[in-house]
Amino acid sequence: MTNLKVHGTAPLGPVGDLEGDLASLRGDCARMAGHWSAPAPVPPLHVSPSLIHGVTVPPASARLLDAMSDYGD
Numbered sequence: 001m002t003n004l005k006v007h008g009t010a011p012l013g014p015v016g017d018l019e020g021d022l023a024s025l026r027g028d029c030a031r032m033a034g035h036w037s038a039p040a041p042v043p044p045l046h047v048s049p050s051l052i053h054g055v056t057v058p059p060a061s062a063r064l065l066d067a068m069s070d071y072g073d
Helices: 022-035 059-067
Strands: none
Touching: none
């Protein structure tokens, strides 16, 4: 659903230019950066291979993943 409530006015550049330019976008991002914070990274827990069971992968999918440089090679 679209939020149609407006809490202020946005500065507009030249008439018809509703998108602005890269400089204004970067400025907007710089102003908003302080409002958003990333959570602290949580290191993944090690799981013993003996505890991983019941997972089946079709042979075609296994070959596909094996051929990908990110997962296989």
